[in-house]
Amino acid sequence: MDKTRELIFEMSSRGVENIFLGHEEFNEAPLIEEKFLASEKADLPQVGELDIVRHYTNLSKLNFSIDANFYPLGSCTMKYNPKINEEIASFRGFVSLHPMLPETTVQGMLELLYTGGEYLKEISGLPGVSLLPAAGAHGELAGNFIFAKYFNDRNEIRTKMLIPDSAHGTNPASAIMAGFQPVEIPSDENGDIDLKALREAMDESVAGIMMTQPNTLGIFDSNFKKVAQIVHERGGLVYMDGANMNAMLCHVKPGEIGVDIMHFNLHKTFSTPHGMGGPGAGPICVSGELTEYLPVPVIGKDQSGTFHMEGNIPRSVGRMTEGYGNIGVILKALVYMMALGVEGLKDATDIAVLNANYVKVSLEKHYHLHFKGLCKHECVFDNSFQKDKGIRTLDIAKRLLDYGLHAPTVYFPLTVKEAIMVEPTETESKRSLDRFIQVMTKIAGECNDSPELLKNAPTKTPVRRLDETQAARNPILKWERGEQ
């Protein structure tokens, strides 16, 4: 193995130490009995401050990021993360607050959270909110617990959850954690849910449906209200996965079209950073009837304008988090919502959809488009035009990296074979969209003229294609001292 790139452990030498404890004399013997003490010190690396700084700085340079690269990762909404969000969320008075402080000393924080909740209620058109879920999938789980508790309380035995085949994998995975059996509903030729199949599946054994709107094909289901009606008629509830809310902000409120529960992904829709995989935040909004089932604690405001945390709510599904959720993420999202206002949020959606349609129309000559017609915030291509040259979607993705562009989401949604899912987001300029279009067009040409360029790609990244098979067969999950 070529180990030019060092591990922090390989930079370590015995005796190197960063001093951070002040000099203080103690005559105290530790209280703890000898038998509990470790026989060896934890073997953390021993590296001086400058070398640590260099190590992490150099690692950061190996990453593609929104701030350096176009990052059209479908379904992930890799929009610009405004710097003012970061600045405000790091105010000392927010960062240093302890969750066990009495409510009288955290009124500003509680008011902020309360306000964030009010905003999400307005945007969703639903009257109940919980900011607690730590991620979209966590919101889904909270939503599914609410489904389960609601039907339990009504003595209705409903064991199934309907989920369209184009759904995110988190949907069925969340449903089953709350005890529901997911039932897959196929899509029709337009990418909408197959109404006939839905009618057949929907009966009194079904708790409801989890729908992503617009769906993962970037299409707003033209029958959505009909779907909600069919589910409601048989006593079921409608859950909306709000991962794609970026395509409908301040255009229509989910609560108006039949949604009973939804989650937001603050790290997608409201511009908080994705942080290499997290933290995100997945607040949920619910209908009036479901408000009493929200997880605890719930933030309340009394008549005198004082804010408090209410933990004792008899029908609540219970607690979902150790504390009050991903506060820092919620603050950033609130700064963003305040910065944009209603007009700015609507503009964000307008331009997100404009950008996606522009890319779609510009590329459909070169890449097979799965569904024609208008898209919302993203569009899905596949490799049909390229596959007779032996080119797979993966090859196209890897080739993009050589041009300094991050690849779109690939092989998702699962309903499209060899999918290439492009979400440019609203914060990209026409110039950067044109560059992406130009590069994608060039790559389409390379597929004909020099397919080996794709097969060998990437060549300009810090590493070439990696051996994932070996990693899965014989995973090396941590550093071992002997490895050096």
Next chain:
Amino acid sequence: MKYTQLSEDDIISMLKVIGVNSIEELFNDLPASLTDNYGSINNHGMTEMELRRKFHEYEKKNGTGNDLTCFLGGGYYDHFIPSISSALSSRSEFYTAYTPYQPEAAQGSLQLIWEFQSMMSELTGLPVTNASMYDGASGFAEAFLMAFRLFRGKKKKFIYSSTVNPAYIAVLKTYLQFKEDIEIVEIPEIDGHTDIAALKEQLDENTAGVGLSYPNFYGQIEDMEEMTELIKAQGAIPIAAFYPMVSSVLKTPGELGFEIVTGNGQSMGNPIYFSGPTFGIFSVKKEYIRQLPGRLVSETVDLEGKRGFVMTLQTREQHIKRERATSNICSNQSLNTLLASIYMSFVGREGFYKLGQRIMQLTAYTVKKAQEAGIKIKFRKKRIFNEIVFDVPDPAAILSKGIDAGLAPGIPLEGLMRENGLMTAITEKRTKEEIDTLVEFLKGDGNG
């Protein structure tokens, strides 16, 4: 404000390419909204200047909450954070990247996660650590779900001790409430420690997992080895809720016999932040890897033989296995594990040990001073790492009085735990002077 950057001309030319006349036409498929009313959301947005002013006002409304000497713990601790933490973690190459789905374009993130896995495994004493859970409590609940899967759902009894963090217990109950035919049993405590005889009585062949806290919520170090041996002898899985700072000087939970270790990673370089974001630690022994929730990174090589890193064993995860995945977790708390990695690198082997020593000395100093002042201390004195429960009348009133005096002296346990008291946390940030002030305060107001 807005962050879009198209000119009028751009928009016109793009609409022409698309073949529509207006942006509105792009939304013809959306049902019409019934309202333009967005309540308290302002219409025109705010500028940076206005936002700064507004949020400084919110900050001020916390009043004294921002400036107290913090003796609060209970899962979140006021530990030292080196200045390189924010300097490095605020590099946007880290925070504006996403999940490393394209490994060639994310070697920085992947190596980081792998180094995090390695360092955290040192502290937990178990060889497999995932890329993080949301927090300690959700990780603790997922550990029980994992134990359930490891026995293919055949063992249906879940046991935890009443000395575990009550938030962890509450989340566990939430997560398990719709599992059919299962039994959840709480083991009571004697003098702040798990009642081992009661545990013995409850353990049987039907037990999937047992959750214990190290140290426990009262800050006490229990006889863990005795209990993990009992648990394993019955074929069940010992699960730890763990405060990683203890591994600076005490045995790791892995060494004590735990097979799944969970915990809140906040104390490793993360700000308290009113409870989040932090991250959940999740480590297991090797044999359990196929049932592990969350992401894992492995070292490998590229086709030229160069060292590289990839996400691995993804067939456990929801984006591949859907309802058969080991968990629904997708987004995790990676940026917080970066803070932990920077922190663990910075304190290093020697510094981490000295840190633990310092915490123990300051704690011993506090206990000595308190005893000299005649303040009673609950539970066993030789089992305290850094949290002390003072036996004082009306702890809630003491907390409010303390705040008026500029310090948060501790957490009132009433309503949280079976035993009441004022629980005070000591970290390396506290000075002898601050501790003296605390003791003086408790002597005066605490007993008066």
